[in-house]
Amino acid sequence: MSKLIPYPKPGATGTIRRFEPAWWHVDFPLPMMATVVTTGPDALRVMATFRTNRDLMGLIWPTEDTIDHGLYAWPRRKDYRGIVFEFDWLSAGIRSMDRLQSVTLTVETYAGPTHFVRIWNYATAGTPDDCHIRVVLDETTKSGFFAGTLVPWHDVKRLFFSLQPEQAGRGNCTLAAQAPAGATFLTINVGDAGPIEPGDRIFILGLAAEQPFLTVTSSTTGPVQTVTVAEPLATVGGFTVAAGAEVFVETRDAEPIGEQEAMVEIANISVTGPNSTLPVELAPRAPHALRMADGFDNAWPLTPERIVEQVWRLGYRDFYVLFMGISKFHALSWDEGEGRYIVDPAKPVLNAPTAQWIDDLFARLTAKGYKIIVSLSFEILNRFMPAAWMQRDHAGNPGLTGWQPPSSLIAPTVVAALAYLRAVYLDLLGRVAVAGGEPAFQIGEPWWWDGSFGSEAPHIYDATTMAAYTTATGAAVPEPKLTTIFGQPAAQHLPYIQWCRDRLGAATAWLVAEIRAVFPAAVSHILLFSPQLLREGAPLLKMLNLPVEDWKSPAFDILQIEEYDRVIEGDFAFSRKTWGLATAILGYPKDRIHYFAGFNLLAATSWTWFNIDQAIWRAFAQGPAEVFVWSREQVMRDGWLFDKQSWKLYPGLTHLATCWRIARTDGVVLGFTSHDRPLEVDGVTYRPANGFTASALASDTEMAAADAEMLGAIDADEITATDLLAGLYDHAEVELFLVDWSDITIPKTILRRGTIGTVSQSDAAFTAELRGLAQRIQQPVIDSYSPECRVDLFSAPCGIDREAFQIFATVSAVTDGTLGAVSDNRVFFTNDLAQEDGWFDYGELLWLTGANAGRRTEIRTWTAPTADSLGRLELWEPMGRDIAVGDTFRIWPGCDKRLSTCRDKFSNVVNFRGEPHVPGTDAMLRIPDPKA
Template identity: 65%
Template sequence: MSRLVTWPRRAEADATIRRFEPAYWTVDFPLPMMASVITTGPDALRVRAVFRTNRDLAGLIWHTEDRADHGLFAYHRARDCRGCVLEFDWFSSGIRPMDRLQSVSLTVETYRNGTHYVRLWNYATSGTPDACHIRMVLDETTRGGFYADAPVPWHDVKRLFISLQPLAAGRGDCALAAPAAPGTSTITLNVGDGGPIAPGARVYILGSHPDVPAYTVTSATSGPVQTLAITPPLVTGGGTPIPAGAEAFVETAEPEPLGEAQAEVSLTNITVSGPNSTLPLRSAPLDAHDLRMADGFDNAYPFTPERLARQVHALGYRGPYVLYMGISKFHALVWDAGEQRHVVDAGAYPLNAPTVQWLADFLARLHALGYTVIVSVSFEILARFMPSAWAQRAHDGTMATTGWEPPSSLIAPTHPQALAWLRAVFLAVLDLLPEGAPRHFQIGEPWWWDGSFGNHAPHIYDATTEAAYTAATGQAVPTPRLATIFGQPAAQHLPYLAWCRDQLGVATRWLVEAVRGAGAAERMPQIERRFRGGADAWDSPGAGAIETQAYFGRGGSNGSEGRSHLLVFTPQILREDAPMLRTLNFPEADWQHPAFDVLQIEDYDWIAEARHDLARLTWLLATRVLGYPKEQIHYFAGFTLRPETTWIWHETDRAIWRAFREGPAEVFVWSREQVMRDGWTFDRRDWKLWGGLTHLAQCWRIERTDGVVLGFTSHDRPLVVDGLAYQPANAFSASQIASAADMSVGDVELLGALDAEAITAADLLAGVYDHAAVELFVIDWSAPDLPRTIVRRGRIGTVSAAGGSFRAELRGLAQAIQQPVIDSYSPECRVDLYSPQCGVSRAAHAASAVVTALTDGSLGAVSDNRVFQASGLGKPDGWADYGELVWTSGANAGRRCEVRSQVGGRIELWEPMGRDIAVGDGFILHAGCDKALATCRDKFANVLNFRGEPHVPGQDAMLRYPDPRG
């Protein structure tokens, strides 16, 4: 299967980034607030936040260990920050100023040394608390605590966290109204906002002992001046009273709504220097491929768009990019006093400010990289934000809740106000696309909830839906209401199930028409009548503020260009144990081609269960039932929800392979967050494994020592791989391939017939295959352009021939490391003549000659292809001993061999030549060396480069004994 790379590999690092690089900061915060971070330049970032309670706290975070990026491209962990110098210009608005108690601080979390808090204001070199320059040297000069008196273990940093709170955090700016003596259990405060302070609130007082950072309130008070009972009794440094006017901070016991409190923080002119200021990573991208990416805003918002776009592009993804808007983060919310919770604000612009910042930047970056973004919005909203009137409900009135934690709920497709809000979300996101970007939108998995992960009841009994059914049909909703999706429902329920199905179809078709904007305003009365909700349904509390006509107008001419997509999750429709779901969740008439420009299908539940046999039902539903041609179908593969189930990637890989064989317009993987988390790398080279053995062919690539390259394959037809033709050679076979753990040489024997045109006995005997480079690999013969799978690389060792066959030993790459890798003491020179270490010129010690006879003329002498006569050498006897001979013509042209001896014109080789030597063959003879010190000095005048130790005693010194004759 494709690879899982879960950690960065230092060997693959080819670049560095600065520690604290702007693109690698993230944000985190609790619900219901929202924040996002973007880069505004190579040395700048900006955080925008919306605080909704007085206890909201956002963090701008740098992680020492990069667990968010793909393992191929993550930066390497380096927890030692000592000596690193960090500087930046700070600007903030809407947050608690950094000079206040319990305000902006740098939290330093460590691996083994606890948590420490550095007050940023202590390291401001100029400016005001809202606009200043910060400089920190991460060593003993930068310390924690309000008074910068606590050491920080900068050598053991796990993550850094800059905390941000709203301007109206807690009870506002508070101060002691009277001095507070040590041991007192009551204090008097000037309360900043005058609001009530209840038991359970926590009070922080400047001047309190560091061992008691906060006191718990045990009384209930209110007003601008309040006397609070606290526990434990007050403890101060040095036992002196804390004077009146000392700053205090009151953290309320429970969060209190603030409305939509906007805030912004910018860090500009960021510089990082000093030791430990850089981190290695890989920057070399993977090759582009034709698998597409699907992403979710709920998983993407913590990161900078620059970081995400860069990595997805580096992983090879191109073309369409689906961005699902999610269930929990992008909404404009309002406090519902009756239900004591925040809910979606149907009367406001649907996107909060941090979301707008993030989306505008992300969409612009994707567009610049050539992606086509498909904006996806589903009927899901986080359950705690779902307006009660919008939610689908079961027979007993319980709200639909999915299996997420915290759970989401689903909008009833019969609720006009909810549908108008969905349309407003679509148009708001589409309007953030850059100029010229195409407008693609997807209605994501519309359905009536089936009670999965819960009671398995159909959620079709909300008040709006029941009232609309009665108004449309004049009939009451059938009773008893259905409490389970399993089995066949009774006959009296079928009309209601079919009507609910039709309303699902109406809702999806209406969204398409409304988002496109072409004549949608004129169709509204028709849609309204189909819902049979009457005018009151549009005039319900809050609905009038939707500004529906204004949102229709926002689409303009661009809206008419929108390309519609419907995402259908087939396991929710085609369940064998719940045939009711096909009736309820498959409005075939409204989804039939060409209702949508593109039908997108997914069946990941079946894939995770390895039920690939059911995948054919997905394709049949799309092509035969709904009638969409393959060029208008997209397939979604995935997903692996939890990191402990990475085995699902094996099934996903197989599903992707099957999908590409079906030939749809696009295939997507779901989703980016899981690809990054698990380090999944798409690799088509392994697809050949899914097709079965009939698609596998073995190939041998042989590069001979004379430069000739040959290719052979076990397939019955020629294959062209990387420009080289591989000829059928079914007589080839290879012995078992194995490698030992002790790094001993793992040899393979190639067996073959000698009747192949490209391999002859003469070539084998001539030695052109000796030490030839060999590569064994497996290829998909049906698609030889797919990357090959390398089985073994090595060189040919011993070659032998017998009868009509040959046997060649393939020595693996491990053989090389079996040789000595360090020099040993030796009386002879250790280096080869003419090598760079030797330095002697080969050209200066060469002589050309021609073979004049094959024997020395003595009686009975015959040619043995090893001894011959030459003329024209003009060299003294022994000049070429241990030298090299290179044939320049004749049958052995291009071959090199070693000379055993040279006496006059008589040449004797160490081994016979593979092909016959003939009179007239030309050669070049190079002088030889016996590696002795005297030869190096007298013959080559190269004693300065002699690599031997002739004067070091050897083993022979141990055997010496006195010679009495001496």
């Protein structure tokens, strides 16, 4: 398989500075948002949107690089001693650098406690919001508000700038009266005049080290509040804290503060001294054909420069899919009615941190020649989605996905939600255009939720959808509501299911039309997750989530398919269904299909990359327009390195194509190939077989039937169910061989010859056994003694003239009522034959007209007509096509191969090829019996 390089590779060819702008990243809790971008070789900018008074973000530099691909990651170097770190600082919207509980350089160590370095203590010029900082990472740079504690700079695990909003806690608070040591209450000028409640914490300069904060026990409100605390005030040396001293009140619970925008710019970064550089690999790998897909929910912590440079170095080119995700890009507002932040369509669709990040990413991607495909799904984080937009099940529960925290799904009938998606698409495509790219978009996995990870019920019962159904049809939503996706839904539910399906198709069609109205040249894509549509035992999902008329070619320029769940399980047989869905059902040619392979959710299951790699190989063999790996975050995290040379471990690679030649007994010759284009071999055209493949070929030393199977889609043009059932492929000769599709003049390599044996059908596919030549050795090849005749009636050794015994007749009826009103295509009746009972038993019949014209079959029994009934013919097997009254046929009598039949029926004893008087096995093994 392709390689896994999860750790830094030794022997790096270059170096980077510590604190290089492109390698910082951000982190923070929901619901706030922040991103970091580089603004120059020595500068970066952080933009943040704070939404609660307890939001806290970090701008992080780790000692151990667990983010980058192992090929390009730096090794762990925990000794920072001697580094001189200088930069210019400019900030707005954050708690000012000179205040208590404000900007710190937090230093985590491997062996000891965390240290907090107050950056303002190391300002050499300027104001708290606009200054120059110089820190030397040695004993001169200490932690604590008064810089009194040594930091073990030789043992750094990671460090980060901690940033809070201006409205952090209760705002800027001070003591309204002095507070002596031992006091159990404090009088405070409260910055935002909000309530101070039990469980809140109070920080004051001068508190003893063993008492870093005081815990509130009272409830108060107003601009000046006297609060009681659980612990008596303990100060260093027992001094009294003066009135006017700064106080920081940290509320126990987060409180909304709207969307407070903030910005930090760090410029003119200088890093010098010992330990100031890190070894890294900088040499790029050769470009390859695999494409990259990424998710904003995984990418936002990193700088776009870091992402684009590394993806490019790993050899990915051309297309770049960016799925915008479920949780980070939205603009939110506090909704009093719902008591939470929710998506606000009235605001710009991208919050400010996302907008700066997207613009930087798009500019860098287009500069590298990437074609950007922006992707949205119908998912939004449940805690952010307006309640009126959500899909719901029979009990009114919203659809919740398996993510933690879960996302929910937009109902395709909610006009406001669709308008919001439209606005997001248009905003993103406008940014692509500004960056110099061509607009392209993907509608990602549109569906009605199936209740996975929960109720496993269809989520089609939100109030908006049900009301729209009644308005559109005048009918009520069928009762009882569906409570499961499994099994066949009752007929009463079908109109509602079909209506919901059509609304899903209409929603996607509306989005395409709306986007094209603004960007006429925008390339449309739809991404389908086949395991959800083709889930075993749940036909409802296909009925509900596959609006074929709205999605079939050419509704979208490109169809994109994925089957992640099955891939990681190694269920590659399922891929035939996925490709059949794309080509046979939706009708997309392979040059308009993209395949997405992946994904490994957890680093601990990196073994799944073996199956992902095989899925990528198999996808390339199908010949789609593009193959993508999902996703960049997992590729980098696990160190997966695409290496096509490793495919020599898999069979059937390079320029080899498999061909199947099928010669039917009626003279028709068909050719199929695994290649994506027709091949002309020995005068036969071998067509690409979208739904036709062959299993592994094998045989054993016992010369049993080979286990090769030919599989195909029943609705293929060349091979149909009716032809199979009619027996057109019975005993057809098959040849399997390999050719080099790049040079057909190279002689083919024959893999197997044989004939088609047992044909079986399952749902929309057939399986045909291929019987090899070796199996014939199991059959008798010389005559052996037998009491019955060993030759066939009318054969040359038999000598009976076939034409002398043939009779022409017509079907008079296909049922006599005893088998029901419908014929089983095995029994029928005629009044043209008068021969005695049994005359045609084991005989042969050739259809001359009707649906079965040209087909021969064997007769099981013949019952002669009577005064009250027609003559009755029963075949050994039903005909593949319907028998109809008026069909004409030619019929011959049969022979049971006994001597008496040969003598009495055909007067042909002279040619009888049996030994009816030879003693049988019992006679040969008999021994004398003394009692006889």
